[in-house]
Amino acid sequence: MRQGDRMRVVREWLHRLAGTLLRRRCDTDLEAELQLHLEMATEDARSRGLEPADAVRAAQVKTGPASQAMDALRDQRGLPWLDDLARDVNHGLRTLRRTPVFTAVALLTLALGIGANTAIFSIVNGVLLRPLDYPKPAQLMFVTTEFPELGLTRNPLSVQEYLEFRQINQSFAAIGAYRTTGGAYATGEVNLTAGGRPLRVRSISVDAGLLSTLGVQPAQGRLFTAEETSRAGGLAPPLAIISYELWQSVFGGQPLVGQTVDVDGRRHEIVGIMPSGADVMDNHTAIWLPLGLPAAIRQNRGFHIMNVVGRLKDGVTPHAAQTELNALLENWDERTGSSSHVPTSRPAGAADHTLRIEPVQDAIVGDARRSIWIMQVAVGFFLLIACANLANLLMARAESRRREFAVRAALGASRSRLLRQTMTEGVMLCVAGGMLGLWLARVAVQALIRAYPTSVPRLSEINIDLFVLLFAFGVSLATGVLFGLAPAAQGRLRDLATALKVGGGRAADGGGRHHIRRALVVVEVALAVMLVIGAGLLIRTVYNLTSVDAGFDRSRLVTFSMTLAEPYDPDTRGPAYQRLVDKLRVAPGVLGAAVMSGLPPNRSPEAIPTRIENYTASDGSAVEIVDYYQFVMGDYFETMGVPIVAGRSFEPADAASPGRGVIVNETLANRVWKGRNPIGQRVRPNLSAAIGFGDDSWHTVIGVAKDVKQGGVEKKTGTELYVSLDQLAMAAPTMNVVLRTILPPAALSRTLERLVREVDPAVPIVRLRDMESVFAESIRRPRLLAQLLGAFAGLALLLAAVGTYGVLSYMATERRREIGIRIALGAGRSSVLALVVKQGLQLTIIGVVVGLAGALELNRLIASVLFGVQPTDPTTLAAVIMTITLVAAGACWLPAWRASRLDPNVVLKGD
């Protein structure tokens, strides 16, 4: 029976829906029925002996008003809210069409606001929220070393540490490692020859443990076996797995497993193809190679090259794993039987380090997280300003529609009906703006990915998915409700009667309403202040970063990278690079040429333990951990413009002399010799660890070079050792060529390609660009953040100015009479001007104060992305306050000027 009832109700609603959509039982039909009822009642009354007029009245009393019955019937016939909605939408469309400028401005601001929010949220979603594309990704942990004294974080482990950790820990179900630097595949890139075309592709050397830890399965073929990635001799077998993307783009998806390709000049057999999107730590891996560890590297505890990824056992939390790790660190040496350079729980000396684990996703996102959230907050503010502005516009418009609403209320429209109507308009605007915004977001994100492919990690995973769509829809709707409510909130609908009475629509009860509009201006100004302060601080940061003295002259400097892979060996590479340098030096437009192993300012610290004569490091050991080794060839210091502050530079004669010289940087000289003269002191560069060849003989310090920012302009300068490859007559496979030239890279490229081809036709030139763009690239994230934040701050400022202008104009119009009287009584134009401007500036000042307070609150958010400037930097704050006040004064001036031009005759007669 209950179910039957429910069915009946469903049936009723279906009928009502049909009643709305199909217009069943038209009004005349219903009216006829009621009419008949009334007539019959009248006849009955007459038959009881009443006069005709009385009979009609009696019948009417008895049956109740027909209009009410009709309303009730209409409500019952269809779905009233659906009917109303259709009517509101219709009405809204007409209203919006009648005011095209308002509609266009509203749509544009909304599209920008919602679009920006959606775009940034799609980044938040794709980069921060969406889990990695591995099975049970939350179990994956990145294990790294930290050298607090050297300021190094997320550093690799040594081979021994990795093997020991794998042995003694209980928390992980599987652990694997990879390397992208050092050794034969030196840079995480290899030369790949496919169909005669030399290509430079991203590579990674992995052990079998890593692949099973990640849980990747090949799309074709197989993965590496444990034996293949741990050959005793340390030479990896010539096998390769290629990425799905490389397979598709370069090999056209042809059958490939079992065939061979040239990787760094050596034939490699392709054993498998990875599934689409498979990668490690955002490395953009195109080719996977088996890990090979020569004994020298395997044994050397100072050589940190292993990037370690572990998978937690089921039920083990990251916290529990870190707790276990901390316990292991307490007595690592006792547990493993190794004593020198072991990780410790309390690192004190320069070489001391500790181990840390963090979720792989956090490690990938790294420092980008902060920037992304800053952007989300910024665009959120921007949307709020847009909302406040639209609320203002809508309120101003509602002002002019007071009479319309009053008339409709008098005709029986309920308050909630009118409220719903203004809301419908707001939501309609927002839905349209939201759709525009969604389109804008798509375009913007694609443009961002194209323009800054490496500015954000996991960029390829950013897209507009269902979650983002829901977000955009939710934001649009909330926005619409928010600013659609505003006109109602000011109590307009409460006093409809007054609107009719005062006639012209100029209300006498202005005070209360203005509070909301004033508050909106204050909010807009406050939010704009916060945005502009953020943008100002970031612009200062970028300025500071660009003006850091990197230690060399980067103007008119062009650089490129190249790799001389097999069949070259260290001994044949040296002369080959030497030939190239000789050719480059005399090329037209080239003033100087040199070759170096690491390209500043993008190097990662190498931390190579180095013996120094008569020296004991702070931790008591005889070695000093040197952050960077720079292997150079040719007129390195002259070409780069690195000043030699003491001693001399390398000279061609050095190559022939039996004694070997090195040059140290100021930081290393100060750390080791502490004010004593470093010239003539002896060090023993750890060549085998640093470059994989050469004997570790004693070298004499012949000069001290000015500090160069090797690891980034914002980083502390590390210690650095320069070794001359001219003396060694050898070279590493991959080197960076640098030219001092009067020509731009584009003009040089043909010459360079020809010269490199003369040395070896199979070698591609990689990343040919000027040093300025290398620097721009190294600060791309703060720069991008500054640009985006700057753009939004500018727009916010504009919106706030428009808002202030609008409200002030309105208030000035309201005060026309008063101002007219003042002028009539002899007030000067300038005093009227001051009167109105003062009113506006008061609001601005409150807004600035609130904004400053808010900005101080947000200090913590932005502090970590700043460089060389405090969040409370007085200069920036003063500049921002000045700017905002000037803009506000401008916005106030126009309405004030108009008010001061009022003709009292016209105004006072007008009312």
Added chain:
Amino acid sequence: MSNRTTAKADVLQGTLDLMVLQTLNSLGPLHGYAIAARLEQVSSGALQLNMGTLYPALMRLEQRGLLRGNWGITETNRKARFYAPTSAGRRQLAREKDAWDRMAGIIHTLLHGEA
């Protein structure tokens, strides 16, 4: 705007459907005025339904498939809409009647003691 009842005697919530169905079941197809007149007569004038109460109720019952309304001719030769219960309406009436009787019995016992 809302269909509030202004009958002289308040129609007990939910009983209007029952009364309309019973009237039509016992007297055959009737138009709206005849239903109202019948209820007034039965209640000795205590129950006066205004149009705003009666017609929406008729429409609701029709939408639920308990009544069917058709245009016909009255004895005074006027076009009027005649309502008749459907078979579902008659079944519903029987059920509602039982439920009413039970409830009335319970209320009576409750109000006037065990007797």
